[in-house]
Amino acid sequence: MSSSSKSGRLGKKLTFKGDPAATPSKSKSSSKKKKRSHSEHEQSDSSTSRDTLPETGWARASHVDHLEGPLVILFPGSSVPSSLYNPTDSPHAIMRPLDEYLHAPPAQDVDLAFDATAYEPTDVHSVFVIHKLVGSSSGDDRWSIKSAEGRYLSAEKSGAVTCGSEAAGPKEEWLPVFSAEEEGGLVAFQSVWGGYLSVKDPLEKRATWVLRCDKQDVGFCEQFCAKVQAEVVHEYRKRMAKNVKRRLNEDGDGEDEDAGAVKEAEVVKKFQSWGGGKLLLPSHAEKKELFKAKKEGKLAETLLDRRSKTKSDRYCK
Helix, strand or coil: CCHHHHHHHHCCCCCCCCCCCCCCCHHHHHHHHHHHHHHHHHHHHHHHHHHCCCCCCEEECCCHHHCCEEEEEEECCCCCCEEEECCCCCCECEEEECHHHHCCCCCCCCCCCCCCCCCCCCCHHHCEEEEEECCCCCCCCEEEEECCCCCEEEECCCCEEEEEECCCCHHHCEEEEECCHHHCCCEEEEECCCCEEEECCCCCCCCCEEEEEEECCCCHHHCEEEEEEHHHHHHHHHHHHHHHHHHHHHCCCCCCCHHHHHHHHHHHHHHCCCHHHCCCCCCHHHHHHHHHHHHHCCHHHHHHHHHHHHCCCCCCC
16 A cells, blocks of 8 residues: 555544644735734725824715715806705706795805805705615625605606605615815715716806706716715714624634623523523633633633533523
Protein backbone atom coordinates (compact mmCIF):
# COMPACT_ATOMS: atom_id res chain seq x y z
CA MET A 1 0.00 0.00 0.00
CA SER A 2 1.41 3.39 -0.95
CA SER A 3 2.16 6.01 1.65
CA SER A 4 -0.12 8.51 -0.12
CA SER A 5 -3.20 6.26 0.13
CA LYS A 6 -2.35 5.48 3.74
CA SER A 7 -2.14 9.16 4.67
CA GLY A 8 -5.40 9.80 2.80
CA ARG A 9 -7.19 7.17 4.93
CA LEU A 10 -5.88 8.60 8.19
CA GLY A 11 -7.51 11.97 7.51
CA LYS A 12 -7.46 14.87 9.92
CA LYS A 13 -6.76 14.77 13.64
CA LEU A 14 -9.89 14.35 15.77
CA THR A 15 -10.91 17.32 17.92
CA PHE A 16 -13.32 17.43 20.85
CA LYS A 17 -15.43 20.14 22.41
CA GLY A 18 -13.43 21.87 25.12
CA ASP A 19 -10.05 21.44 23.43
CA PRO A 20 -7.99 24.66 23.17
CA ALA A 21 -8.91 26.52 20.02
CA ALA A 22 -6.33 26.25 17.26
CA THR A 23 -4.58 29.45 16.23
CA PRO A 24 -6.17 30.69 12.97
CA SER A 25 -3.99 30.58 9.91
CA LYS A 26 -2.32 33.73 8.69
CA SER A 27 -4.37 33.85 5.50
CA LYS A 28 -7.66 33.51 7.40
CA SER A 29 -6.80 36.18 9.94
CA SER A 30 -5.52 38.51 7.22
CA SER A 31 -8.76 38.07 5.25
CA LYS A 32 -10.75 38.98 8.36
CA LYS A 33 -8.61 42.09 8.82
CA LYS A 34 -9.13 43.05 5.19
CA LYS A 35 -12.87 42.56 5.54
CA ARG A 36 -12.95 44.63 8.73
CA SER A 37 -10.85 47.43 7.21
CA HIS A 38 -13.06 47.43 4.10
CA SER A 39 -16.22 47.82 6.21
CA GLU A 40 -14.56 50.55 8.27
CA HIS A 41 -13.59 52.34 5.04
CA GLU A 42 -17.19 52.15 3.82
CA GLN A 43 -18.45 53.48 7.15
CA SER A 44 -15.97 56.38 7.02
CA ASP A 45 -17.09 57.24 3.48
CA SER A 46 -20.73 57.13 4.57
CA SER A 47 -20.07 59.22 7.68
CA THR A 48 -18.22 61.79 5.57
CA SER A 49 -21.30 62.20 3.40
CA ARG A 50 -23.47 62.56 6.49
CA ASP A 51 -21.19 65.14 8.10
CA THR A 52 -22.27 67.72 5.52
CA LEU A 53 -25.69 67.81 7.22
CA PRO A 54 -26.14 70.15 10.23
CA GLU A 55 -27.51 68.85 13.52
CA THR A 56 -30.96 70.50 13.38
CA GLY A 57 -33.31 72.42 11.09
CA TRP A 58 -34.17 72.13 7.41
CA ALA A 59 -31.01 71.34 5.42
CA ARG A 60 -30.17 70.73 1.79
CA ALA A 61 -29.67 67.05 0.99
CA SER A 62 -26.54 66.30 -1.03
CA HIS A 63 -26.42 62.49 -0.76
CA VAL A 64 -28.90 59.61 -0.80
CA ASP A 65 -27.97 58.94 2.85
CA HIS A 66 -29.75 62.21 3.70
CA LEU A 67 -33.09 61.16 2.20
CA GLU A 68 -35.26 60.01 5.09
CA GLY A 69 -38.26 61.66 6.76
CA PRO A 70 -39.90 65.02 5.95
CA LEU A 71 -38.92 66.34 2.51
CA VAL A 72 -39.43 69.52 0.50
CA ILE A 73 -38.68 69.41 -3.24
CA LEU A 74 -37.86 72.86 -4.62
CA PHE A 75 -37.39 74.03 -8.19
CA PRO A 76 -35.52 77.35 -8.12
CA GLY A 77 -35.32 77.52 -11.94
CA SER A 78 -38.98 78.40 -12.69
CA SER A 79 -40.03 81.98 -13.42
CA VAL A 80 -40.60 82.25 -9.66
CA PRO A 81 -39.20 79.60 -7.25
CA SER A 82 -41.67 76.76 -6.69
CA SER A 83 -42.07 73.53 -4.73
CA LEU A 84 -43.75 70.16 -5.22
CA TYR A 85 -47.35 70.50 -4.01
CA ASN A 86 -50.29 68.15 -3.45
CA PRO A 87 -53.57 70.07 -3.01
CA THR A 88 -56.10 68.98 -0.39
CA ASP A 89 -58.33 66.07 -1.50
CA SER A 90 -56.70 66.03 -4.93
CA PRO A 91 -54.75 63.31 -6.77
CA HIS A 92 -52.71 65.93 -8.64
CA ALA A 93 -49.04 66.70 -8.09
CA ILE A 94 -47.93 70.12 -9.29
CA MET A 95 -45.17 72.69 -8.87
CA ARG A 96 -46.61 75.68 -7.03
CA PRO A 97 -44.93 79.07 -6.37
CA LEU A 98 -43.61 79.50 -2.85
CA ASP A 99 -45.88 81.50 -0.53
CA GLU A 100 -43.70 84.62 -0.46
CA TYR A 101 -43.85 84.74 -4.26
CA LEU A 102 -47.46 83.59 -4.51
CA HIS A 103 -48.77 86.57 -2.53
CA ALA A 104 -46.26 89.18 -3.75
CA PRO A 105 -47.39 91.88 -6.24
CA PRO A 106 -46.34 91.04 -9.83
CA ALA A 107 -43.91 93.96 -9.97
CA GLN A 108 -42.06 92.84 -6.84
CA ASP A 109 -41.73 89.05 -7.13
CA VAL A 110 -38.77 89.36 -9.52
CA ASP A 111 -36.88 91.43 -6.95
CA LEU A 112 -37.29 88.88 -4.18
CA ALA A 113 -33.99 87.02 -3.80
CA PHE A 114 -34.35 83.28 -3.19
CA ASP A 115 -31.99 81.41 -0.89
CA ALA A 116 -32.69 77.67 -1.03
CA THR A 117 -30.37 77.02 1.93
CA ALA A 118 -32.31 79.31 4.28
CA TYR A 119 -35.80 78.38 3.01
CA GLU A 120 -38.25 76.64 5.38
CA PRO A 121 -41.72 75.44 4.30
CA THR A 122 -44.85 77.20 5.55
CA ASP A 123 -47.52 74.98 3.94
CA VAL A 124 -48.00 71.37 5.01
CA HIS A 125 -49.08 70.38 1.49
CA SER A 126 -45.60 71.12 0.20
CA VAL A 127 -44.03 68.76 2.77
CA PHE A 128 -43.67 65.11 1.79
CA VAL A 129 -42.18 62.08 3.54
CA ILE A 130 -39.44 60.14 1.77
CA HIS A 131 -38.57 56.61 2.84
CA LYS A 132 -36.14 53.98 1.55
CA LEU A 133 -37.96 50.87 0.35
CA VAL A 134 -36.90 47.33 1.21
CA GLY A 135 -37.22 44.78 -1.60
CA SER A 136 -38.14 47.08 -4.48
CA SER A 137 -39.44 45.64 -7.74
CA SER A 138 -36.25 46.58 -9.62
CA GLY A 139 -33.91 44.98 -7.07
CA ASP A 140 -32.05 48.28 -6.60
CA ASP A 141 -32.41 50.80 -3.80
CA ARG A 142 -35.57 52.84 -4.32
CA TRP A 143 -37.48 55.45 -2.33
CA SER A 144 -41.16 56.31 -1.89
CA ILE A 145 -42.45 59.89 -1.61
CA LYS A 146 -45.68 60.33 0.38
CA SER A 147 -47.69 63.54 0.70
CA ALA A 148 -49.19 65.05 3.86
CA GLU A 149 -52.53 63.59 2.71
CA GLY A 150 -51.07 60.08 2.91
CA ARG A 151 -50.88 59.55 -0.87
CA TYR A 152 -47.83 58.48 -2.86
CA LEU A 153 -46.19 60.27 -5.78
CA SER A 154 -46.64 58.03 -8.83
CA ALA A 155 -45.39 57.93 -12.41
CA GLU A 156 -47.41 56.30 -15.17
CA LYS A 157 -45.75 54.59 -18.13
CA SER A 158 -47.20 57.32 -20.36
CA GLY A 159 -45.26 59.95 -18.35
CA ALA A 160 -48.18 61.34 -16.31
CA VAL A 161 -47.41 62.21 -12.68
CA THR A 162 -50.08 61.83 -10.00
CA CYS A 163 -50.37 61.71 -6.23
CA GLY A 164 -53.46 59.63 -5.60
CA SER A 165 -52.26 56.15 -4.64
CA GLU A 166 -52.67 55.15 -0.98
CA ALA A 167 -50.21 52.22 -1.31
CA ALA A 168 -46.67 52.05 -2.65
CA GLY A 169 -46.19 49.80 -5.67
CA PRO A 170 -43.71 49.80 -8.58
CA LYS A 171 -45.15 53.05 -9.98
CA GLU A 172 -44.45 54.76 -6.64
CA GLU A 173 -40.75 53.84 -6.59
CA TRP A 174 -38.17 56.57 -7.25
CA LEU A 175 -34.41 56.55 -7.66
CA PRO A 176 -32.71 59.82 -6.54
CA VAL A 177 -29.69 60.78 -8.66
CA PHE A 178 -27.52 63.55 -7.17
CA SER A 179 -25.23 65.79 -9.18
CA ALA A 180 -21.75 66.65 -7.91
CA GLU A 181 -21.31 69.30 -5.19
CA GLU A 182 -19.52 71.62 -7.59
CA GLU A 183 -22.54 71.40 -9.90
CA GLY A 184 -24.90 72.58 -7.16
CA GLY A 185 -25.74 69.29 -5.46
CA LEU A 186 -29.15 69.10 -7.18
CA VAL A 187 -31.12 65.85 -7.43
CA ALA A 188 -33.13 64.18 -10.19
CA PHE A 189 -35.83 61.58 -9.51
CA GLN A 190 -36.03 58.60 -11.89
CA SER A 191 -39.16 56.48 -12.08
CA VAL A 192 -39.35 52.72 -12.50
CA TRP A 193 -40.03 53.32 -16.23
CA GLY A 194 -36.68 55.08 -16.67
CA GLY A 195 -38.02 58.62 -17.12
CA TYR A 196 -37.07 61.56 -14.92
CA LEU A 197 -39.44 63.84 -12.99
CA SER A 198 -39.61 67.07 -15.00
CA VAL A 199 -41.24 70.52 -14.81
CA LYS A 200 -43.05 71.46 -18.03
CA ASP A 201 -42.35 74.97 -19.38
CA PRO A 202 -40.89 76.31 -16.11
CA LEU A 203 -39.91 79.71 -17.55
CA GLU A 204 -43.48 80.61 -18.47
CA LYS A 205 -45.24 82.68 -15.85
CA ARG A 206 -48.08 80.55 -14.48
CA ALA A 207 -50.07 79.95 -11.33
CA THR A 208 -48.84 76.33 -11.27
CA TRP A 209 -46.62 74.13 -13.44
CA VAL A 210 -47.36 70.63 -14.73
CA LEU A 211 -45.09 67.71 -13.88
CA ARG A 212 -44.13 64.99 -16.35
CA CYS A 213 -41.94 61.90 -16.12
CA ASP A 214 -40.98 60.99 -19.69
CA LYS A 215 -37.57 62.65 -20.15
CA GLN A 216 -34.78 60.09 -20.60
CA ASP A 217 -31.94 62.51 -19.80
CA VAL A 218 -31.29 64.91 -16.93
CA GLY A 219 -31.36 68.58 -17.93
CA PHE A 220 -32.40 71.94 -16.53
CA CYS A 221 -36.06 70.96 -16.01
CA GLU A 222 -35.19 67.69 -14.22
CA GLN A 223 -32.96 69.04 -11.43
CA PHE A 224 -34.45 69.85 -8.04
CA CYS A 225 -33.25 71.03 -4.64
CA ALA A 226 -34.21 68.62 -1.84
CA LYS A 227 -34.47 69.79 1.77
CA VAL A 228 -34.82 67.46 4.76
CA GLN A 229 -35.10 67.76 8.54
CA ALA A 230 -31.56 67.11 9.79
CA GLU A 231 -32.49 65.78 13.24
CA VAL A 232 -34.81 63.15 11.72
CA VAL A 233 -32.06 61.97 9.36
CA HIS A 234 -29.49 61.74 12.18
CA GLU A 235 -31.91 59.77 14.36
CA TYR A 236 -32.62 57.38 11.48
CA ARG A 237 -28.89 56.83 10.86
CA LYS A 238 -28.30 56.07 14.55
CA ARG A 239 -31.16 53.58 14.56
CA MET A 240 -29.81 51.84 11.45
CA ALA A 241 -26.31 51.65 12.98
CA LYS A 242 -27.75 49.96 16.09
CA ASN A 243 -29.61 47.45 13.92
CA VAL A 244 -26.42 46.61 12.02
CA LYS A 245 -24.53 46.10 15.30
CA ARG A 246 -27.30 43.88 16.64
CA ARG A 247 -27.27 41.73 13.49
CA LEU A 248 -23.49 41.38 13.71
CA ASN A 249 -23.82 40.14 17.29
CA GLU A 250 -26.50 37.66 16.23
CA ASP A 251 -24.23 36.37 13.46
CA GLY A 252 -21.38 35.84 15.93
CA ASP A 253 -19.26 38.76 14.68
CA GLY A 254 -18.60 41.63 17.06
CA GLU A 255 -19.67 39.69 20.16
CA ASP A 256 -19.32 41.18 23.63
CA GLU A 257 -19.41 39.90 27.17
CA ASP A 258 -23.15 40.55 27.51
CA ALA A 259 -23.97 37.91 24.89
CA GLY A 260 -23.78 35.05 27.38
CA ALA A 261 -25.88 36.92 29.93
CA VAL A 262 -28.58 37.67 27.38
CA LYS A 263 -28.56 34.05 26.25
CA GLU A 264 -28.96 32.83 29.81
CA ALA A 265 -31.82 35.23 30.49
CA GLU A 266 -33.66 34.03 27.38
CA VAL A 267 -33.17 30.35 28.23
CA VAL A 268 -34.21 30.70 31.88
CA LYS A 269 -37.30 32.79 31.10
CA LYS A 270 -38.43 30.49 28.34
CA PHE A 271 -37.80 27.03 29.76
CA GLN A 272 -37.21 27.12 33.52
CA SER A 273 -39.13 27.78 36.72
CA TRP A 274 -36.95 30.67 37.74
CA GLY A 275 -36.96 31.60 41.41
CA GLY A 276 -40.50 32.79 41.87
CA GLY A 277 -40.18 35.48 39.21
CA LYS A 278 -36.72 36.73 40.29
CA LEU A 279 -34.08 36.45 37.65
CA LEU A 280 -30.48 36.30 38.92
CA LEU A 281 -28.37 37.88 36.20
CA PRO A 282 -24.59 37.31 36.16
CA SER A 283 -22.16 39.78 37.69
CA HIS A 284 -19.37 41.40 35.67
CA ALA A 285 -16.91 38.62 36.58
CA GLU A 286 -19.45 35.94 35.69
CA LYS A 287 -20.10 37.62 32.34
CA LYS A 288 -16.40 37.28 31.56
CA GLU A 289 -16.54 33.63 32.49
CA LEU A 290 -19.54 33.04 30.22
CA PHE A 291 -17.87 34.88 27.37
CA LYS A 292 -14.72 32.78 27.78
CA ALA A 293 -16.81 29.59 27.87
CA LYS A 294 -18.55 30.55 24.64
CA LYS A 295 -15.24 31.06 22.87
CA GLU A 296 -14.06 27.65 24.10
CA GLY A 297 -17.28 25.92 23.08
CA LYS A 298 -18.44 25.18 26.65
CA LEU A 299 -21.26 27.72 27.01
CA ALA A 300 -24.04 25.13 27.50
CA GLU A 301 -22.12 23.28 30.23
CA THR A 302 -21.21 26.53 32.01
CA LEU A 303 -24.81 27.75 31.93
CA LEU A 304 -25.95 24.38 33.34
CA ASP A 305 -23.45 24.63 36.20
CA ARG A 306 -24.56 28.19 36.94
CA ARG A 307 -28.26 27.24 37.02
CA SER A 308 -27.39 24.44 39.42
CA LYS A 309 -25.53 26.84 41.74
CA THR A 310 -28.25 29.50 41.70
CA LYS A 311 -30.98 26.82 42.06
CA SER A 312 -32.88 28.37 39.17
CA ASP A 313 -33.49 24.94 37.62
CA ARG A 314 -34.96 22.18 39.79
CA TYR A 315 -33.69 19.55 37.33
CA CYS A 316 -30.04 20.59 37.78
CA LYS A 317 -28.51 18.75 40.76
